[in-house]
Amino acid sequence: MDRITLPERPDWREKARAVGFGFHEMYGEPYWVDDAAYTFSLAEIEDEIEAPSEALHELCMDLVAEVAESPALLSRMAIPEARHALIRDSWHAGDRHLYGRFDLAYDGLGHAKLLEYNADTPTSIFEAAFFQYNWMVDQTELGALPEGCDQFNMLQESLVEAFATFPPDRILHFSCWMANDEDRGTCTYLMDCAVQAGHEVDMLDIQAIGVDAQGRFVDTHERTIDRCFKLYPWEDMLREPFAQYLRPGVFIEPAWKSVLSNKAILPLLWERHEGHPNLLPAYFANDPRAERLADAVIKPVFSREGENVVLRRRGETVEESEGDYGDEPRVAQAYAPLFARAGMHAVLGSWMIGDRAAGLGMREDGSRITRNLSRFVPHVIVP
Template identity: 65%
Template sequence: MKRITYPERQGWRDKAREVGFGFHEMYGEPYWLDDVAYAFTLQEIEEQIEAPSQELHEMCMDLVGDIVSSEEALDQLAIPEELRDLVRDSWEREDRHLYGRFDLAYDGAGPVKLLEYNADTPTSIFETAYFQYNWLIDQIEAGVLPADADQFNSVQESLIEAFGQFSKAPIFHFAAKTDNEEDRGTTVYLMDCAVQAGHRVELIDIGDIGVDALGRFTDLEDRVIDRCFKLYPWEFMLRENFAPYLPRSGHAFVEPAWKAVLSNKGLLPLLWKRYPDHPNLLPSFFTDDPGASSLSSYVQKPLLSREGENVSIFTNGKELAAAPGDYGAEGFVIQEYTPLFESEGGFAVLGSWIVGDRACGLGIREDRSRITANLSRFVPHVSLG
């Protein structure tokens, strides 16, 4: 694993705007970096990233049934008691899921370590699946990269295949906060993949979803929502005013309700308990577990945190880094601290994508901080044999 500087492509910003990637820059700061890339060997990709990601996903899936059938585990994950049957029934019904992203620490030497599983509403999929692949092709055609340069990236094909596994509803709705450019761009990209799989689609703002007299979710034209991809987390949905209607129509949503237990940081100590000393896991504990006190260097994470909010890093009892936010009332977990790959660009986290049930791609984000946050930069990658 190396961070290599390359000449940026001429006109790449125009290309980004043409394909709806207007959020390549956010709040006056670059989000996409076109003049650098992380390079890996094929062996690194296959043995150190793809294979462990596949195994981690299978470990997670093996754990879901035990979590949803355990009141103690659901308590630990702060799943609202009145909606636990919704989560449980979703799993027992085998509601189909679409995708997720593991955040992994990797220093180019030891095994990758799982930091968390973004199993419900992961973003950066357009950048991973589409725009960094275009970067690869353009750089090969320009002679910057060798003709045999490759990328761990079959994400788009996998998405189209996965959408093809969903039965055809009259309309496959896609819901997001449409005034957020990144959320809208991500959702529109996924809509395009669904169209390629043969679905009729429509975009709706999450706030415009209504409820009819029978308690069914509806769109602005009062059409019943039979299936809906939602870029809106289950931990929010389970606590919204419309939550009482979820047991009737909650099966319509993608990701399904059972993903609420995989997108929760409480998954980390449950995985560690099931698979102690697994080479791709870090020791992790709920804060009331005596094992938590055994860690001198650790990361404290809220159960429901997103984009690094309210995450704190401690080394030898002293705070090394901390991020503000609005999470924490739901409880925390403690995870052993492991260093990230560090270069002149900062600290890098590997995002390893699972689509359907297959590990199929890699996206990398880096930040000057040790805590990856909302505006951390996206950097393409390349496999050089």
């Protein structure tokens, strides 16, 4: 594993705009990095990223099967008691899931370590599946990359296959907060994959979803929403006034994914698989063992974009982020150093499509806490 620099494509911004990648800059800062790449050997991809990701996913699915049956564990994960039956019924119904992203710490030397599982509303799928592949093709044609380079990237074809497992017997709605460029771009890309899989689709703002007299969700045309991909977190949906109308089989990701998108899985996984090479010691913050982690990362169970995260080294706080999750339950996870080059710290995003590891996306940040200003950097497998 290494980080290399190379000339950026002279027309990459025009290419980004042409394919709807308007969020290549966000918050006034560059998001896409065109003049650098992370390099891997094929063995690193297959043995240290792909295979461990699938093994971790199996552990996670076993955990859902246990948690869904346990009111005590659901409560421990801060899932509202009134929604416990929804989680259980969604799991029993076998509600299909679509995708998720493991965030891993890996430096090319030891085992990849699970930091968290973005199993509900992960973004960066468009840039991982589509734009970084085009980057590799262009850079190879320009001579900046040697012939024979490849990527761990089966994402687009895997997404189309995954959408094809959902029967095309009704409109497949897509919903997000449309004012957010990244969320809208992510939904637009996934909607295109669904069209390739044979679905009739429609998109609407998450705030425009209504409820009819029969308690069914409806769109702005008063059509029943029978199946909907939503880029809106389950932890929020479960607490909305409309939560009483939620039922299995409607939303993608399914309600049982609320278990896996919860950072409380970290201590629960460690409790069940202590010593696993791809897990880090982790405990609930009120567990006395959490205080004995000299080097630790303290995270709210529902934190997003690296908000309200505390990095502690030798018992002292060395880095801390602000945010909106300060009042939530927390977990403490042993600190794992990220791959660092050129003053940047890299997190590996290993994508699961269905139950299969299907691709890699790299994000880097000047901070050791990956936040909303992190940058996406393409990767290549070098021959």
